[in-house]
């Protein structure tokens with residue numbers, strides 16, 4: 105599925121998707137693990153069209169190094185989400201050879217691991233992220249929640265209802281917005297698998313979060329309802345996304 109995001113049409117659709125649910129129950133929780141006041145250099149691994157990197161740069165006094173292996177994504181990001189403090193880079197293999205060991209203050213990776221079916225590649229990414237982070241720096245990983253398969257949310261669906269998924273199985277995710285749809289073939293990685301990968305690659309103090317609407321202030325929920333006319337579904341009680349935080353030991 106990795107090369108799926110090399111397609112121009114896919115990159116454009118992914119950029120156009122209204123990720124308000126991801127903002128509400130995912131990205132804002134990722135951001136909460138970083139320090140707003142410190143002038144930092146942060147890595148966004150698998151930045152896609154750059155929406156998260158630019159939002160981060162707008163909120164934090166940080167320089168963001170945003171990397172992706174899709175040339176279409178990097179082109180789109182540079183065109184649509186250009187920001188003076190965000191530096192986009194095309195990467196391969198996955199290697200971050202242009203970054204020194206122990207040089208980065210923090211890193212995040214959103215909805216990237218779920219798109220990769222090869223555990224060797226996932227471990228390569230973690231090893232490389234670990235290498236470039238400063239000791240004590242956080243890495244936050246956000247993905248579709250493997251505990252919420254078969255559920256339907258206001259803007260997305262994760263897998264098929266009633267179907268059981270095993271480690272590494274393909275799982276279809278549907279994104280919906282304003283009459284549009286994008287079907288993505290992701291991979292099913294159980295919660296424990298992520299923890300094992302992180303620990304095996306040297307990360308310590310692993311924390312997990314699985315937010316639902318119950319973790320969001322009522323006034324924020326009302327604002328989103330008014331602004332986007334969303335009809336809440338399973339996200340009231342079921343977490344569509346999962347976050348893992350690890351520290352470079």
Ligand SMILES: C[S@@+](CC[C@H](N)C(=O)[O-])C[C@H]1O[C@@H](n2cnc3c(N)ncnc32)[C@H](O)[C@@H]1O
Nearest residue numbers: 106109150151152172173174177198214215216
């Ligand atoms: C679903 S998109 C998520 C984009 C962005 N993080 C977001 O949350 O909007 C996944 C991105 O990960 C990138 N990706 C997947 N495997 C990668 C790898 N090995 N190295 C770099 N980027 C990768 C894809 O090209 C794609 O742009």
